[in-house]
Amino acid sequence: xxxxxxxxxxxxxxxxxxxxxxxxxxxxxxxxxxxxxxxxxxxxxxxxxxxxxxxxxxxxxxxxxxxxxxxxxxxxxxxxxxxxxxxxxxxxxxxxxxxxxxxxxxxxxxxxxxxxxxxxxxxxxxxxxxxxxxxxxxxxxxxxxxxxxxxxxxxxxxxx
Amino acid sequence: xxxxxxxxxxxxxxxxxxxxxxxxxxxxxxxxxxxxxxxxxxxxxxxxxxxxxxxxxxxxxxxxxxxxxxxxxxxxxxxxxxxxxxxxxxxxxxxxxxxxxxxxxxxxxxxxxxxxxxxxxxxxxxxxxxxxxxxxxxxxxxxxxxxxxxxxxxxxxxxxxxxxxxxxxxxxxxxxxxxxxxxxxxxxxxxxxxxxxxxxxxxxxxxxxxxxxxxxxxxxxxxxxxxxxxxxxxxxxxxxxxxxxxxxxxxxxxxxxxxxxxxxxxxxxxxxxxxxxxxxxxxxxxxxxxxxxxxxxxxxxxxxxxxxxxxxxxxxxxxxxxxxxxxxxxxxxxxxxxxxxxxxxxxxxxxxxxxxxxxxxxxxxxxxxxxxxxxx
Numbered sequence: 001x002x003x004x005x006x007x008x009x010x011x012x013x014x015x016x017x018x019x020x021x022x023x024x025x026x027x028x029x030x031x032x033x034x035x036x037x038x039x040x041x042x043x044x045x046x047x048x049x050x051x052x053x054x055x056x057x058x059x060x061x062x063x064x065x066x067x068x069x070x071x072x073x074x075x076x077x078x079x080x081x082x083x084x085x086x087x088x089x090x091x092x093x094x095x096x097x098x099x100x101x102x103x104x105x106x107x108x109x110x111x112x113x114x115x116x117x118x119x120x121x122x123x124x125x126x127x128x129x130x131x132x133x134x135x136x137x138x139x140x141x142x143x144x145x146x147x148x149x150x151x152x153x154x155x156x157x158x159x160x
Numbered sequence: 161x162x163x164x165x166x167x168x169x170x171x172x173x174x175x176x177x178x179x180x181x182x183x184x185x186x187x188x189x190x191x192x193x194x195x196x197x198x199x200x201x202x203x204x205x206x207x208x209x210x211x212x213x214x215x216x217x218x219x220x221x222x223x224x225x226x227x228x229x230x231x232x233x234x235x236x237x238x239x240x241x242x243x244x245x246x247x248x249x250x251x252x253x254x255x256x257x258x259x260x261x262x263x264x265x266x267x268x269x270x271x272x273x274x275x276x277x278x279x280x281x282x283x284x285x286x287x288x289x290x291x292x293x294x295x296x297x298x299x300x301x302x303x304x305x306x307x308x309x310x311x312x313x314x315x316x317x318x319x320x321x322x323x324x325x326x327x328x329x330x331x332x333x334x335x336x337x338x339x340x341x342x343x344x345x346x347x348x349x350x351x352x353x354x355x356x357x358x359x360x361x362x363x364x365x366x367x368x369x370x371x372x373x374x375x376x377x378x379x380x381x382x383x384x385x386x387x388x389x390x391x392x393x394x395x396x397x398x399x400x401x402x403x404x405x406x407x408x409x410x411x412x413x414x415x416x417x418x419x420x421x422x423x424x425x426x427x428x429x430x431x432x433x434x435x436x437x438x439x440x441x442x443x444x445x446x447x448x449x450x451x452x453x454x455x456x457x458x459x460x461x462x463x464x465x466x467x468x469x470x471x472x473x474x475x476x477x478x479x480x481x482x483x484x485x486x487x488x489x490x491x492x493x494x495x496x497x498x499x500x501x502x503x504x505x506x507x508x509x510x511x512x513x514x515x516x517x518x519x520x521x522x523x524x525x526x527x528x529x530x531x532x533x534x535x536x
Contacts, residue, residue, distance in 0.1 A: 001301040001302070001356065001359060001360040001363055001365050002298065002301050002302040005246075005249070005250065007298075007302070008245075008246060008249055008302050009246060010298065011298030011299050011301065011302045012242040012245060012246060012264070012299065012302075013242070014295060014298055014299075015238070015264075015268045015295040015296050015299060016235065016238050016239065016242060018291075018294075018295040019235070019238070019268065019271050019272070019275065019295070020235065022272075022275055022291075023231060023275055026275065026278075026279040026281075030279075052277075053280075072335055072336070073331055073332040073335050074326075074327070074328040074331045074332065075328060075332065076328050101328040103328075108282070109282075110281060110282040110283060111280070111282060112282050113280060113281075113282040114280050115277045115278075115280055146279060146280070146281075147279070147280035
C-alpha cells in the first residue's frame with residue numbers, strides 16, 4: 001500500500017519514535033511522581049515467584065477496597081492515599097491517589113509485578129517472605145503509579 | 161531424472177509437445193530463479209531465530225547489563241533494521257526487504273517487552289500487542305507480500321478481541337457476550353479488505369485481511385454453534401452487537417458501490433453476509449436447535465463458494481467446498497451421534513468419508529466449472 005520512499009521512511013520512524021516516547025514517559029513519571037512506600041505481602045505465599053517476576057499484594061492501608069464491585073465485571077477504582085479511602089469515581093479534594101481496576105474484589109494498579117534477574121529470583125523470594133518487604137511507587141497527578149524500587153527491611157534489594 | 165523431465169518426455173512420447181518445445185520448457189524452468197516463497201520462508205525463519213537469540217542473550221545477562229545500556233542496544237538494533245529495510249527497498253531487493261521488515265516488527269514487540277521489564281509495568285500481553293499493532297500498522301502497510309500484514313493482523317485482531325473481553329473499559333459491556341465480539345472481528349477484517357482493495361487493489365494487505373475474514377468467520381460460526389445453544393433471548397444484549405452492525409452497514413455500502421462485481425455477485429455476497437449474521441441472533445427467536453445453526457453455516461459457506469467460483473477464484477472455491485464437505489460430515493455426526501459410537505455406525509461413517517473423497521476427486525473440475533457457470 002505504501003509505495004513512496006518518504007512513506008516507508010515515515011512508517012519505519014513511527015514505531016521507533018513511539019517506543020522512545022514510551023521510555024521518556026516512563027522516566028518522566030518516575031521523576032515527577034510523588035514517592036510513596038507501601039508494604040507488600042505475597043499474593044499467594046506458596047507461589048510468590050512467577051517466572052522472572054514477583055507477584056504480590058500491596059497493602060494500601062485502606063479498608064473495603066473494591067467492595068461492592070461485581071464479581072464478573074471489571075470497574076475502574078481509585079485509592080486516595082491522603083485520606084486512605086477507596087472510591088469508584090475519581091476522588092475530589094485528594095491530591096495523591098492511585099488509579100486502578102477492580103477485578104473480582106482485587107484492586108489492580110499495574111504495579112503488582114516486579115521483574116527480577118533469574119539468578120536472584122529464589123533468593124529474593126525468600127527475602128520477601130521472611131522480611132518486611134515494601135514497594136516504592138512514583139505516583140503522578142493522574143494516579144497512574146509506577147514502580148521505583150523494591151525494599152527489603154527498608155533498604156533496596158539491590159544493595160543487599 | 162527430475163519430475164519435470166519425466167513429464168516432458170511423457171508429453172513428447174504422446175505427441176502432446178514437440179522435442180523442441182520440451183527443450184525450451186526445460187531451459188526456462190532451469191533458469192528460473194528458485195522458488196522465492198521457500199527462500200522467503202527460510203530467511204524469515206532465520207531472522208526470527210536470530211531475533212530470539214538476541215533476546216535470549218539479553219535476557220540471560222539481564223543483571224549484568226545496566227538498564228540504559230539495554231535500551232541503547234535495543235534502539236540501535238531497531239534503527240539498524242529500519243535502515244536495512246529502507247536500503248533494501250531502494251535497491252529493490254524485495255525478499256531481503258520483507259525479511260528485515262518482519263524482523264523489525266518482531267523487535268518492536270520485543271522492545272515493548274523490554275521497556276515493560278525495565279519499568280516493571282504490570283500490563284497484559286494483549287495490551288502490548290495492541291500497542292505493537294498500532295505503532296507498526298504503517299510498517300505492515302509497507303509490505304509487498306501477504307505474510308507480514310497477515311502476522312500484523314493476527315496481533316491486531318487478537319489484541320482488540322481481548323481488549324473487548326478483558327479491559328476495564330469494555331469488559332463490563334462485553335462480558336458473557338464473547339459471540340458478539342467474535343461476530344464483529346471477521347466483519348472488521350472484511351471491511352479492511354474492502355478498503356485495502358479500493359486503495360491498493362489485490363495487494364498483500366487485501367489478501368491477508370480477506371484470509372482473516374474467512375478464518376475469523378469460520379471460528380465465529382463454530383463458536384456460535386457450540387456456545388449459543390445455551391443462551392436464551394434475555395441473555396443477549398443488543399448493545400454488544402452495535403460494532404458488528406456498524407461494520408456490516410459499511411460492508412454493505414462497500415459491496416453496493418463496488419464497480420467490479422455484477423449484480424448477481426453483489427446479491428450473493430449480501431446473502432452470505434445475512435446468513436453469517438443470523439446464527440448470532442438465533443437465541444432471540446424460539447428456534448434453538450443444532451440443525452438450524454448448521455443450516456445457516458451451510459448456507460453461508462455455499463453462497464460464498466458460488467460467489468468465489470463466479471470470480472474464477474478456483475483455489476478459494478475448492479477450499480470452501482472442502483470446508484462445506486467437512487461441515488456436512490459434522491452434521492452427520494450431530495444427527496446420528498449415537499450411531500457413530502457403534503461398529504455399524506463407524507462403518508457407515510467410513511464409507512461416507514471415502515465416498516465424499518472419491519466423488520470430490522472425480523468431479524472436482526466439473527463442480528468448479530458448474531459453479532463458475534452458475535452466474536453467467
